[in-house]
Amino acid sequence: MNELDLTRRFREEVPPPDPVQTARARAQVLAGAVPTGRSRRPQRARLRLVAIGVAALGLAVAVASGVVVRGPRVVLATAAADELRRVAGVAAARPDPGRLTPGRYWYVRSTGAVMATVGDQPSYSYLLEGTRELWVAADGSGRLRETTAGRPRFLTARDRANWVASGSPALESGTTDERFRPGGLSPGATVGDGSYESLLALPTDPDKLFEHFHQQAAGHARGTEVEMFVLVSDALRETPAPLQLQAALYEVAARIKGVNLVRRATDPAGRPGAVVWMVDREGMRHELYFDPATATPLGEREVVERAGAMGGLPKGTVVGYSSTLAAGVVGSVTARLTR
Amino acid sequence: VDLTEPEEFAELFDRYYAHLHRYLHRRVGRELADDLAAQTFAEALRSRGRYDPGGAGPGPWLFGIAHNLLRAHRRQEERQLRAFARTGVDPVVAVDTDAIAARVDAASSGPRLAAALARLRPRDREVLLLFAWAGFGYQEIADALGIPTGTVRSRLSRTRRRLRTLLDAQAAAAAETMEVSE
Numbered sequence A: 001m002n003e004l005d006l007t008r009r010f011r012e013e014v015p016p017p018d019p020v021q022t023a024r025a026r027a028q029v030l031a032g033a034v035p036t037g038r039s040r041r042p043q044r045a046r047l048r049l050v051a052i053g054v055a056a057l058g059l060a061v062a063v064a065s066g067v068v069v070r071g072p073r074v075v076l077a078t079a080a081a082d083e084l085r086r087v088a089g090v091a092a093a094r095p096d097p098g099r100l101t102p103g104r105y106w107y108v109r110s111t112g113a114v115m116a117t118v119g120d121q122p123s124y125s126y127l128l129e130g131t132r133e134l135w136v137a138a139d140g141s142g143r144l145r146e147t148t149a150g151r152p153r154f155l156t157a158r159d160r161a162n163w164v165a166s167g168s169p170a171l172e173s174g175t176t177d178e179r180f181r182p183g184g185l186s187p188g189a190t191v192g193d194g195s196y197e198s199l200l201a202l203p204t205d206p207d208k209l210f211e212h213f214h215q216q217a218a219g220h221a222r223g224t225e226v227e228m229f230v231l232v233s234d235a236l237r238e239t240p241a242p243l244q245l246q247a248a249l250y251e252v253a254a255r256i257k258g259v260n261l262v263r264r265a266t267d268p269a270g271r272p273g274a275v276v277w278m279v280d281r282e283g284m285r286h287e288l289y290f291d292p293a294t295a296t297p298l299g300e301r302e303v304v305e306r307a308g309a310m311g312g313l314p315k316g317t318v319v320g321y322s323s324t325l326a327a328g329v330v331g332s333v334t335a336r337l338t339r
Numbered sequence B: 001v002d003l004t005e006p007e008e009f010a011e012l013f014d015r016y017y018a019h020l021h022r023y024l025h026r027r028v029g030r031e032l033a034d035d036l037a038a039q040t041f042a043e044a045l046r047s048r049g050r051y052d053p054g055g056a057g058p059g060p061w062l063f064g065i066a067h068n069l070l071r072a073h074r075r076q077e078e079r080q081l082r083a084f085a086r087t088g089v090d091p092v093v094a095v096d097t098d099a100i101a102a103r104v105d106a107a108s109s110g111p112r113l114a115a116a117l118a119r120l121r122p123r124d125r126e127v128l129l130l131f132a133w134a135g136f137g138y139q140e141i142a143d144a145l146g147i148p149t150g151t152v153r154s155r156l157s158r159t160r161r162r163l164r165t166l167l168d169a170q171a172a173a174a175a176e177t178m179e180v181s182e
Helices: A003-009 A021-031 A045-055 A076-093 A155-163 A194-199 A206-217 A225-236 A243-255 B006-028 B031-044 B058-087 B112-118 B122-132 B136-146 B149-181
Strands: A104-118 A126-129 A130-136 A143-146 A174-180 A260-266 A272-279 A284-290 A297-304 A318-330
Touching: A003 B112, A003 B122, A003 B149, A021 B006, A021 B031, A045 B031, A076 A243, A076 A260, A076 A272, A104 B058, A104 B112, A126 A318, A155 A272, A206 A225, A206 A243, A225 A243, A225 A272, A225 A284, A225 A297, A243 B112, A260 A297, A318 B112, B006 B031, B006 B058, B058 B112, B058 B122, B058 B136, B122 B136, B122 B149, B136 B149
Parallel strands: none
Antiparallel strands: A104 A126, A104 A130, A104 A318, A130 A143, A143 A174, A260 A272, A272 A284, A284 A297, A297 A318
């Protein structure tokens, strides 16, 4: 079976929508009542089901290899809000990257890793560190260069054992370097449809911006607040957000309930900075690192906070991270910034 | 189609809701699909004046709106795919069925494909899944995503190539596992 047929059969078994739910949606839509009655059903039932499945598979928690980190020790919710508000002020005083005019590119160089899983059951999961360079113009054209190298870090000792049992096959590494036509890349990341226009259309008034993200995140399985936090974090780290918008984004983060702060932390690239973080309903901790002196976003990391999350991983397992090493506007897809 | 007529819009809902819902369900799970499908039609109703009858049809228009909403859930989608790859239990299916039944047998390609899909670039995955799941042609995908048809064609072929590479690498790893255990 070729890759397309496999894809066509993937999740083919999902059932049709519930008729009652469909009728309700139809009535609400046609009445012009925006379906803000988003499902408030708690996610617990679903999580329990998945947890049982995981237990049944015998994915016992194994002692982790090198990927486990210690949890932050300082938990100060109101301090987080105060600090983020202060940083919003610092952001407002930073040099504006300016509008992306034709022929100019937003350049970002980052290092990081996301979890990859290979093989049939038993599979193994690992992180392979890489460097990513993005040049993106306002119209979404540009270049993306990604290099992975180095030694894989297996998520747990069991993952390593499964890999060894598989004959220690070489893990995918190397460089890809691609040019994109307009619309191929997303300067706006997860904002709106990912276009530069969507990014610029975001309100810079913190109240309105908060409302925007709240609407987008409401009812999300991970929890509305956490989802807002992640969306704000993405917009801060990955986009050429104008100065006022950056400040407003920090303001919004300050208003999200349940954000925690560690003032003295080390970002995934080993640089000193502060970190704000939240834990979602699935037990994953989402971290945003920034430089408190300059308000520069430094990076992000996702860590298992509650043992058993993400298919039975031990607490402290890192499943992905990224550090921004350089960001700014350049004049071509071959120009680079050093910081 | 004159979507400003209430009956016509109701007909649009009846014709496309289940199809759109199924697509969204396969991507991000039932609960989110409930929300996003309804929101798509609410947004379509609001912006029906902007519907271009000269385009590829109401289907691509609706899926285009849905994709704008879906993009904010990219991380959720990737997390679910990675969880499936890792555990053999698909969280998207496990909501509706017994978790044990949702667990695929070892011969299934599900987890391997999930792992590969999770590693595609979001924009590439969109094109692939509109083609494979929504059953759209190049022109309809181009219309839904607002990109040129040529871009759709090249992106789809590049994505299929990348998917093949990822699946081959996994198949090779699985074959080695069998040799070692024999």
